[in-house]
Amino acid sequence: MLYRETGQFKTSYKKDMAIFPIRQDRWALIATLIFVVVGVPLLATEHVIAGYLIPLLIWAIAAIGLNILTGYTGQLSLGHGAFMAVGAYSAYNLAARVPEIPIILVFLLAGLIAAIFGVLVGSPSLRIKGFYLAVATLAAQFFVEWVFATFPWFVGGAASMVIDTPKMTIFGYQITTTLDNYYLVLGFVVVGTLYAKNLVRSEIGRAWMAIRDMDVAAEVIGIRPLYTKLSAFAVSSFYGGVAGALYAFCYVKSVDFTAFDLFVSLKVLFMIIIGGMGSILGCFLGAAFIVVLPIILNEIAHLFAGQIPSAMLSNIEHMIFGGLIIFFLIVEPHGLARLWMTAKEKLRLWPFPH
């Protein structure tokens, strides 16, 4: 009843091609926006915002990046952590060495540097495909980890190889509180999400999906394979880079190469698998799942605190995590976003499903 398109006639292609053509979707989106801008600061504690919401949003940006490459373009990547690392270290060096650059621009430039790196990593993608490419991205992952672990120049010479990020100011306003950080991240998320959503429904998005679905046919229809793949690598690592920079500046407040290791790459991959490959909404669902799951496991663990040693708890956490992934893949290989779509389709017809 509530979710129905009856009476919403689209009288022009412009209307039919709007980003959210269904009225209820637009309302839901506006309501969500109001909620995250106004409601969250009123309702959520600082601990929740700093500990869960900020990372959730940052992971969502990272996941959008990987989803563009893997979900939309079909190029499997195990090196997303490397792109995030390049973004984080670029942002740190830009901000620390050239303090005149406005911080927003720093993040964007960090994304651009990550994008250039991404294009380099992706350049063999014309010749190598599938798991070969995945292992190539893995090479990039190890190489980047090694570079940032070996050369102290990247952390301003700090011997510990870890350094705090400098203070951020926007138009003279200092970003200090948790809420400041939250709004900064939120700003990037909103713009980044709309941008990605537009890309995937435009010419370039169709080219990406065409390459994913059948690359020979795509080339025959006139899609340049190299340009299309490299543009996906560029956009993907741009998002990764910005996410890495935000992660360092707004969440952990330090730059540390161990924060972007192989398991971070895998984590982001999980987000898009669980959320849904080829779905922007799925990136948020997947990020939420990955952020919330440990919390739930932790809560359950608290019930047994004292009875089970903590090392054992962490092992059980691993097992449940891995087990859930497999379970999810078996039950719904297309991810949470598909469940959501199916529910919506049912709702459109409800209560007369036939």
Add this chain to the structure above:
Amino acid sequence: MATEHQSETLLKVDAISLSFGGVHALVDVSFDIQKGEIFSIIGPNGAGKSSMLNVINGVYQPTQGTITYKGEVRQGMRPHEAAVQGIARTFQNVALFKGMNTIDNLMTGRNLKMKSNLLMQGFYWGPAQNEEIVHRQAVENIIDFLEIQSIRKTPVGRLPYGLQKRVELGRALAAEPTLLLLDEPMAGMNLEEKENTCRFILDVNEELGTTIVLIEHDMSVVMDISDRVIVLDYGRKISEGAPDTVRNDQKVIDAYLGVAH
């Protein structure tokens, strides 16, 4: 023989050979395709028909021989360059983009004509939006022409085979090709669907002046709609000419029709 008055050669295939390892898919094949004609390639399974199309639009590079298109000899042309030059095609096994709906599949056919850059597309601003709408209009015309309005927004993976073939034809048409290569567009169709497809092909040929190269197994279709036919057998051309000439060629009857009928 070919239409005698003011025929203009669009594509000249000259002594093309193609081999994979030791397998000779095509051996010394030559023919001309005139502008505006419907040209059919027939032959038994494995005769090298699809390979011929793959050579024409650059999916395979010939081992020997040259291809002259629009008066220019092509060297090592890639498929997307062929597309830029106005060659579109459909595939023997439907090669649609399964994760996308009908409109988006057809829109990929317009990709070549779209000029907005990444930045404009991401913000969906002014020119980018207008461009999308202009091309959507063109795609809607093709949807009307092929009578597939009702499946506009259906993911193509869910469509029955016949409709998938029609969408694939639509995708090729969306590129507004000069030369359209159709690889068994009617395979697996029932009579009504075949008739429809024939009508679409003839309409495209007559109204848009598109030159068509057709591979088809249904002889009655080939004989009905083709201007000229060549016959391949084991990678070699064994006959060429008007449908009637080919039909009565003893070599063809031996190699192909004799077996089929």
Add this chain to the structure above:
Amino acid sequence: MPVELAFAIEVLIAGLLSGVMYSLVALGFVLIFKASGVFNFAQGAMVLFAALTFVRILEMGVNFWLAIAIALAVMILLAVIIERVMLRPLVAQPVIILFMATIGLNYFLEGLAQGIWDSQVHGLDIGIPDVPWMSILESTNILISLFDVWTAVICGVLVLFLAFFFQKGRIGRALRAVADDNQAAMSVGIPLQLIWAIVWAAAGMVALVAGAIWGQRLGVQFSISLVALKALPVLILGGFNSIAGAIIGGLIIGASEKLAEVYLGPIIGGGIESWAAYFIAMLFLIVRPQGLFGEKIIERV
């Protein structure tokens, strides 16, 4: 023999010997890839699981050979369970889904291994002394560890056995049929499930040997699960689906990695072994995308 030359030969031989080890781990990947088209990310966790199982049984005072037999039985059981619970329901899914499932399996096995046993470092002595080969050292001035030689022999024998087992005979033929097209193989009556269970069991056996040998070197602990990642460049070099490629690729990677580490490492900052092998493999890949022995795939449209 001049000292520099002796040293260079020493490095080369050490590299080749450790390369045999890479071949063995790579073979574990190749078998699973051939049978299911999946890159098994959990191979490392399987090494950890096998090694921990083995060392803990040994620590209970069980006889060495019996402990190996028990650990092997556990790995076979594990393969059967993996096939039943994880692979069978995913049989019709795209390979990327199966790949993701192996990452889930990786987490699960890491938790399971350390949950059942523990996460301490366990010393392991498989009875091969880690001493120089004296007669060689005396006659040619080249220092080669007997341990390296013995492990290379063990791995070599195992590699040859597996290669033979999966190349010839009924199992080999079935495996190749499955590798070619698993739907078609199933339709002519080849039991896909059985083949999968067999290759996973073989991968488990490989994991056990790798875990035992590396376990003596590094101690049995979490970090030996990362050993499997070192075999990935071998796959790039040799091709994901070539048994011969895994063998030759392992030798090449082993040797060039050691040489690069010794001669190039000091120049550019050390610790390059984490990626040098990848780099070598990548360079190679640009020239020959299908790997050393991989077949060039002609795309049919």
